[in-house]
Amino acid sequence: MTQPTLGVWDVAAVSALLLINGALSVWLSLGIARQLLVAALRMVAQLAAVGALLTVLFGAASPIWTLAMASAMVLFAGYEVTARQTRRLAGGWGPGLGTATMALAAATVTLVALVGPLRPDPWHEARVAIPLFGMILGNAMTGVGLGLDTLTTAVVRDRAALDARIALGAPRFEALRPVIREAMRRGLIPVINAMAACGVVFLPGMMTGQILAGAPPGDAVLYQVLIMILIAGATGLGLLGAIVGGAWRLTDHRHRLRLDRLAPARPAS
Amino acid sequence: MTNAEILTLRGLTSTALKDCNLTVAPGEIVVVQGPSGSGKSLLLRAIADLDPHQGAAWLGPLDRARMSGPAWRRMVRYVAAEPAWWADRVGDHMRHPKRAAELAVSLGLAADCLDWPVTRLSTGEKQRLGLARALEDHPPVLLLDEPTAALDDAATRAVEALLKRRRDDGVAMVLVTHSDAQAARLANRRLMIRDGCLRDAVS
Known part of the structure; x- marks a missing residue:
């Protein structure tokens, strides 16, 4: 069997599918043709840029540059987590809490994977560390963003009930337990769905990519299982930190x- | 009987309250009246330490500042004008279902009302069950925010009778009401609040 080779023109040819989508949008007056075009162009530009960057980064083989790249990824993820929230914590807590918990959880789990099961040489090998950190961080970002958005929205929605429990003498975490539970559940749903449907409803991107690149399916499956477990672990840890931290910030020492520690509401983007 | 202690409040001040001082003896009902928006509910919430504010409070020898918020609120109980609910069934909100059911019956509700879903409650039933929920563990101080605003005459009489029994047991109460007739029936002392300032009312 020969490994498939992919050229720029092959990719350009399939972009006709996007043009069909755009044409359908115009025909049905959906008003999303422009958004679709901009998103597609943005994706190509972003991936081309990151491809070039990774080529330089892998060539440099410097832990400093790897750390710099990971830090930049954290900043972008932090921005995304904050931007997607209808109501966010006021001041530095808004971007800070989600970014810090997500980054800490993703970094810890990535380090565990690097020094544990993967063991690249050197252990900070950018070719392994950066894609791994990216996958873990991206999923943690989704979970933490959803969880924090649910928490802040639910405390406002259920304010009277939470206040009633506090007035009856409940400590803060007992009073907020229903919204904490709701936020944790909402934040974990994407990763639970992904694990439950993995291999049945869809074949994960990384596994598909490995198989397309010629790896034996057994090896690809093993890597995918490892990645899914790492993702679930980091998402759970980051989410727990963010939700407990958020509940702590939305109450005080009394x-x-x-x-009043929430920023004014704004429409979700 | 309740462990009777004097409630003392000194210099309660917030964006809505201006240096409010108050002492309520065991077995005393202090009625606070005033126009809408004058700070009546915020005064009760400040006493219960539900909103940030300055000032000090004691219950007998117990200094609020030296206690946790939950411990204070288990003794100094705020009852909102519109009680909120968080579970589907009424009984799931009660820590002492037997006592809560007895209280509900004394307020004119059916004995099985704790099995009802919250969604079937009328505004008046919610108000009476909210009161039963707040009174079931016999707190020594009650802060009542218009406890009969949504009730008919019969239910109002039942609530007032229950409050009088608690007063006779030594419970100290601060009661906010817009009804002069109710104030006259229940008050040992009447105060007015205007623009956040607490004053003796002219009897």
């Missing part, structure tokens, strides 16, 4: 509800 166990009072402090919705």
Whole structure:
């Protein structure tokens, strides 16, 4: 069997599918043709840029550059987590809490994978560390973003009920338990769905890529299982930190509800 | 009987309250009246330490500042004008279902009302069950925010009778009401609040 080779013109040819989508949007007056075009062009530009960057990074083989790249990824992920929230914590807590918990969880789990099962040489090998960190961080970003958005929205929605429990003498985490549970559940749903449907409803991108690149399916499956477990672990840890931290910030040392610590609501983007 | 202690409040101040001082003896009902928006509910919430504010409070020898917020609120109980609910069934909100059911019956509700879903409750039923929920563990201080605003005459009489029994047991109460007739029936002392300032009302 020969390994398939992919050229730029092959990719350009399949972009006709996007043009068909755009044409359908115009025909049905959906008003998303422009968004579709911009998103597609953005994707190509971003991936081309990151491809060039990774080529330089892998060539440099410097842990400093690897750390710099990971830090830049964290900043972008932090921006995305914050931007997607209808209501966010006011001040530095808004971008800070989600970014810090997500980055800490993703970095810890990536390090565990690098020094544990993967063991590249050297252990910080950018070719392994950066894609791995990216996959883990991206999924943690989705979970933490969803969880924090659910928490801040739910405390406002259920303010009277939370206040009633506090007035009856409940400590803050007991009073907020229903919204903490709701936020944790909502944040974990994407990763639970991904694990439950993996291999049945869809073949994961990384596994498909490995198989297309010629790896034996057994090896590809083993890597995919490892990645899914790492993703679930990091998402759970980051989410727990973000939600407990958010609930702590939305109450004070007297166990009072402090919705004045939320920034004014804004429409979700 | 309740462990009777004097409630003392000194210099309660917030964006809505201006240096409010108050002492409520065991077995005393202090009625606070005033125009809408004058700070009545915020005064009760400040006493219960539900909103940030300055000032000090004691219950007998117990200094609020030296206690946790939950411990204070288990003794100094705020009852909102519109009680909120968080579970599907009424009984799931009660820590002492037997006592809560007895209280509900004394307020004119059916004995099985704790099995009802919250969604079937009328505004008046919610108000009475909210009161039963707040009273079931016998807190020594009650902060009542218009406890009969949504009730008919019969239910109002039942609530007032229950409050009088608690007063006779030594419970100290601060009661906010817009009804002069209710204030006259229940108050040992009447105060007015205007623009956040607490004053003796002219009797």
